[in-house]
Amino acid sequence: MAGEFALIDKYFARPTPSAILGPGDDCALVQPTPGKQLAVTTDMLVSGTHFLPDTDPKNLGWKALAVNLSDLAAMGAMPRWVTLAGALPAVDEAWIAAFADGFFACAKEYGVDVIGGDTTKGPLNVCITAMGEVEPGRALRRDGAQVGDQIWVSGRPGLAALGLAHLQGRVKLPEPWPRLCVAALEKPRPRVALGQALVGIATAAIDVSDGLLADLGHICERSACAAAVKLVQLPHLRDVAGSGDSYDADLRRFALDCQLAGGDDYELCFTAPGTLSLTIGQIAARLELPLWHIGEIVAGEAGAVTVYDPDMKPVTFERKGYDHFAAQA
């Protein structure tokens, strides 16, 4: 009987040097760093809603952890400990081994210990809770944006949504975009170093999981302000639609839609006073991660995000973010 307990032991009980007591007891025990605050986040990933049922389990393992570390990154917290709970329809040892591979690769990359878990029978479901530490009063919250702040975003949001469309055969991307976009979808890299670098600099931050406009809207709601985003300042995604004779105007529009409203990117969107733009540029250089100044925080209806075209005329987009219930109801 290779039951639940044996499986957990075999694949998920690894050394936990940062814990006083790791998996195998009623609780794990950890010693918080004196004086630090604890940032806590939890995410549930469901087959068919958050990932394709035939997703490579190794990629899924990486991503399941990465999206939680991304929430810690968005607070400027240092990742410390995670718990993992999962339901599986049946014991599939190869699947479990591959999932564990990806999961622990991500844990190692970002220096977190997996201190506890729970495995059970049921429709495929992965739930992770991540804990990180941050100096008191220094966490990057959503509610600190000020009118006049610059709005920034890291990397190239939209790639993950393009990667999904590519895998589903809805778009045909020119080289080298298929590989880049699928990697962004399957193996997102939480911006942990960026989040910590932004402590004391950013006035507000969020990770782009629902889509750039939707997540920027969340900052604006909590900060009681509005945002003006300029199309021309968005990260360059021109080549994705080809060039010259092969230029595809429909694909260009779709890529723009992905950039503004596609979820699953896990880049950071943040605000900061314009006086710090040089410092932010230095952070970008040090981390070798492009940071784009895409607009400004303005006075206006709380949560309102307006996109302006090159003539400074407002542009309307229908899709404002990803809602699991609304999207598939």
Add this chain to the structure above:
Amino acid sequence: MAGEFALIDKYFARPTPSAILGPGDDCALVQPTPGKQLAVTTDMLVSGTHFLPDTDPKNLGWKALAVNLSDLAAMGAMPRWVTLAGALPAVDEAWIAAFADGFFACAKEYGVDVIGGDTTKGPLNVCITAMGEVEPGRALRRDGAQVGDQIWVSGRPGLAALGLAHLQGRVKLPEPWPRLCVAALEKPRPRVALGQALVGIATAAIDVSDGLLADLGHICERSACAAAVKLVQLPHLRDVAGSGDSYDADLRRFALDCQLAGGDDYELCFTAPGTLSLTIGQIAARLELPLWHIGEIVAGEAGAVTVYDPDMKPVTFERKGYDHFAAQA
């Protein structure tokens, strides 16, 4: 569009006085008590595996939190904060409202704040992570039992399994047992006060979730010792099989099986030196909670648990605990 975010706000965003930042940001923020250790546990409950699909959502809300607080109780930790993630097949507002009712009733009873969560579409699944605090080096672990220690259990393990059998029509219990057993199943009371009272007294502890013998076996495995349990010292469950003419010998045997191997009770099983038995009796009186001295820790194969009949002959039981994969494969 009464989507995900609106639902979360309406039913699950409540005041979190013990947190610096509650639900609504990328992470919650809490300030651990200086010097304390953090005990962390996570549990996933799946429809059809852990609860009947038609379970009253209010009871489910209570129980989902209670089983996590029970893990904190088993460590002697003071419950502080919890996160809640859930998947639902569809937006059923009445169901969600009732679940929240039960969940927050339990949270209030045991003084924990719900600091964060995640709601998504998918087969019914509830995943909770609970955090508590304990003085460094004082947590009740599974690995501290010593040969010669007495073995104790609280309350009346077995009632929950009897309650399940009753609901499924597999047994007919005499009054007042149906109500008592169903309450034990649906609204378990985590032994939080007992766990804290046992700090400095118990050498090892576990909560009875898999079944008394199986969970006592977990203590013995981790403590590298064996256990001798005496049938005559088990909590009294005689009346459950009726008396006089109505006495049902099959039911008596089934009740004993539930007592030794039925899961889902969330009583505490613990070990302590015999010199502290009077102190333990005083704790029982103070908490108005029966504590039963059911056997002794003995030298032997690590993890071996033997049950002795009144003639001190070993008794054999087939069912040793509940394994989600093995039980329903």
